[in-house]
Amino acid sequence: MSLGKTAKLNTGASIPTLGFGTWQAEPGQVEAAVYEALKAGYKHIDFAKVYGNQKEIANALKRAFSELGIKREDLFLVSKLWNSQHRPEHVAAALDDCLAELGLDYLDLYLVHFPVAFDERGDVNQNLFPLQDKSDHPDGDVKMLDDISIVDTWKAMTKLPKEKARAVGVSNHTKEHLQALIDATGVTPAANQIERHPRLLQPELIKYCAEKGIHVTEYSAFGNNMIGEPLLVQHDTIKAIAEANKATPAQVILAWAQVGGHSVIPKSVTASRIQENFKEIELSKEDFEKVEEIGKKSPRRFNIPYIANKPRWPVNIFGEPEEKDAPHKVIV
Numbered sequence: 001m002s003l004g005k006t007a008k009l010n011t012g013a014s015i016p017t018l019g020f021g022t023w024q025a026e027p028g029q030v031e032a033a034v035y036e037a038l039k040a041g042y043k044h045i046d047f048a049k050v051y052g053n054q055k056e057i058a059n060a061l062k063r064a065f066s067e068l069g070i071k072r073e074d075l076f077l078v079s080k081l082w083n084s085q086h087r088p089e090h091v092a093a094a095l096d097d098c099l100a101e102l103g104l105d106y107l108d109l110y111l112v113h114f115p116v117a118f119d120e121r122g123d124v125n126q127n128l129f130p131l132q133d134k135s136d137h138p139d140g141d142v143k144m145l146d147d148i149s150i151v152d153t154w155k156a157m158t159k160l161p162k163e164k165a166r167a168v169g170v171s172n173h174t175k176e177h178l179q180a181l182i183d184a185t186g187v188t189p190a191a192n193q194i195e196r197h198p199r200l201l202q203p204e205l206i207k208y209c210a211e212k213g214i215h216v217t218e219y220s221a222f223g224n225n226m227i228g229e230p231l232l233v234q235h236d237t238i239k240a241i242a243e244a245n246k247a248t249p250a251q252v253i254l255a256w257a258q259v260g261g262h263s264v265i266p267k268s269v270t271a272s273r274i275q276e277n278f279k280e281i282e283l284s285k286e287d288f289e290k291v292e293e294i295g296k297k298s299p300r301r302f303n304i305p306y307i308a309n310k311p312r313w314p315v316n317i318f319g320e321p322e323e324k325d326a327p328h329k330v331i332v
């Protein structure tokens with residue numbers, strides 16, 4: 001069966017560039033959404049331990065295999081190691097736990113979710129956001145682990161059995177973080193999953209990943225955020241391009257996102273949007289440039305855990321001005 005439009009990973013595997021996301025797809029909704037996506041033809045689906053919905057997603061996968069005749073090998077399934085699973089001795093067990101939650105034998109791609117280690121404080125499954133005993137923040141602060149570096153965790157990722165994690169990569173890593181992993185291990189991550197949308201173009205990181213052969217997957221392509229900003233499907237320029245192309249704003253953003261061979265993983269729990277987002281359009285060079293102008297004029301990163309997450313993560317990950325007072329840094 002065809003995987004649709006694909007890009008190549010540095011392992012030689014093909015990754016479908018139009019995928020499907022599952023963050024904030026609530027229990028009670030996510031099984032139907034993933035089933036609908038598989039029925040619509042999506043092949044690349046993005047999961048994570050921390051989304052708390054993998055067990056329910058397992059039902060959708062099981063039903064799709066038995067009812068829709070979809071085969072495991074026709075899909076490209078991705079999940080992520082959580083921040084409180086970063087100790088090297090926990091990494092293999094974390095993958096097994098993830099596979100057990102999803103009812104799968106292997107993942108096509110397993111990512112380090114963030115370049116940040118939390119103090120696990122006991123059973124990870126009971127405590128995905130372990131708190132500091134004392135914090136002056138109203139939502140509390142997560143307890144960080146400063147004796148585990150991203151290199152320690154990456155080394156363990158590279159040793160995972162290939163039959164369980166066909167490719168390994170990272171997410172939310174900057175150019176400096178990626179370079180540190182490569183320098184220390186000689187193993188280049190297969191992918192970096194990053195926030196990217198018309199207001200966050202990240203040209204330097206995109207160029208670096210292209211030079212190193214690191215596939216880029218774009219998350220929050222519609223500008224989803226936890227700080228209450230309107231989605232980019234409501235942006236006037238995007239709406240005007242959509243109208244001129246007899247397409248929808250979401251289709252414009254998804255076409256823009258895949259230029260350069262990147263993959264994109266729009267999330268929806270709404271059947272009509274799941275179908276709409278899977279209908280691909282071609283974007284002219286002029287329209288592509290109009291979309292890029294949005295980010296050139298008013299760049300904005302939305303997902304910054306130091307300011308947006310509850311509890312707060314007291315760590316400077318991206319080097320954004322909003323993170324400058326964070327007491328912890330990424331340990332390389």
Ligand SMILES: NC(=O)c1ccc[n+]([C@@H]2O[C@H](COP(=O)([O-])OP(=O)(O)OC[C@H]3O[C@@H](n4cnc5c(N)ncnc54)[C@H](OP(=O)(O)O)[C@@H]3O)[C@@H](O)[C@H]2O)c1
Binds near residue numbers: 220
């Ligand atoms: N690695 C990371 O740290 C990270 C971080 C964030 C996200 N991700 C991954 O990337 C995926 C996508 O990112 P995201 O969930 O942040 O946001 P997103 O895909 O940018 O946006 C999702 C939002 O857009 C709405 N939407 C979907 N299709 C639409 C359409 N055609 N028209 C109008 N609105 C539409 C959805 O509403 P409904 O659902 O109500 O339809 C939802 O509110 C996630 O689900 C997750 O898998 C990864």
